[in-house]
Amino acid sequence: MKTTIITLGMGAIAAAALAGDPIPNALINYDKFQRIVTESANERQSRRLTEDSFLARMKEPDVIVLDARSESKYRLRHIKGAINLPYTEFTESILAHLVPEKGSRILIYCNNNFLGSPNAFASKTPAASLNLSTYTSLKAYGYTNVFELGPLLNISNTKIPFEGTEVK
Numbered sequence: 001m002k003t004t005i006i007t008l009g010m011g012a013i014a015a016a017a018l019a020g021d022p023i024p025n026a027l028i029n030y031d032k033f034q035r036i037v038t039e040s041a042n043e044r045q046s047r048r049l050t051e052d053s054f055l056a057r058m059k060e061p062d063v064i065v066l067d068a069r070s071e072s073k074y075r076l077r078h079i080k081g082a083i084n085l086p087y088t089e090f091t092e093s094i095l096a097h098l099v100p101e102k103g104s105r106i107l108i109y110c111n112n113n114f115l116g117s118p119n120a121f122a123s124k125t126p127a128a129s130l131n132l133s134t135y136t137s138l139k140a141y142g143y144t145n146v147f148e149l150g151p152l153l154n155i156s157n158t159k160i161p162f163e164g165t166e167v168k
Contacts, residue, residue: 032140033136036136036140037136039139040135040136040139044135047147047148048147048148048149048150049107049147049148049149050150050151051149051151051153051158051159051160054107054109054147054149054150054160055160057107058079058081058107060105062104063104063106063107064083064098064104064105064106064107065079065081065082065083065106065107065109066106066107066108066134067082067083067085067109068084068085068087068090068108068130068133068134069084069087069110069111070086073111073119073120073121073122074086075165076117076119076164076165076166077117077119077120077155077162077163077164077165077166078120078162078163079160079161079162080161080162080163082109083098085098087130087134087137090141092141095138095141099143102141102143102144103144103145104145105147106143106145106146106147107147107148107149108131108134108135108138108148108149109148109149110124110129110130110131110134111124112124112126112129112130112131112152113131113149113150113153114152114153114155114158115152115153115154115155116155116156119166120166131148131149135148
């Protein structure tokens with residue numbers, strides 16, 4: 001078995017060591033992640049939208065509705081017109097391709113916004129809600145105009161339109 005060793009610049013290793021990281025990795029920055037979460041807390045609350053506000057924003061020009069769930073869940077049921085980019089596939093280049101303007105208005109939603117469709121919208125524990133991860137990741141990539149569907153809605157009486165193989 002061949003072992004590959006990747007050598008990073010001494011600056012990256014020194015920065016990690018100075019930060020007190022006992023196992024340096026220049027591609028992981030927990031401190032910056034914590035700062036983004038802390039800085040986003042108040043902003044995020046003011047950007048959580050009601051059902052009616054979300055619907056109104058969906059109709060505005062150049063708005064992107066982003067579904068960060070898995071492709072299989074997206075295929076079952078998603079908000080009509082949403083684009084799918086699974087959270088696990090977020091990279092700078094893929095995001096730049098789908099949303100080239102960092103100031104684009106992006107609307108997000110997740111499993112924990114909908115009841116009544118357990119196959120497509122299997123609920124996660126509240127602290128692991130995909131909206132939380134998606135919001136902070138988009139902020140980490142420099143997107144500044146992110147809004148989130150706030151309430152928990154039942155698919156049988158929401159005004160939000162769906163499409164997918166599970167939709168009748």
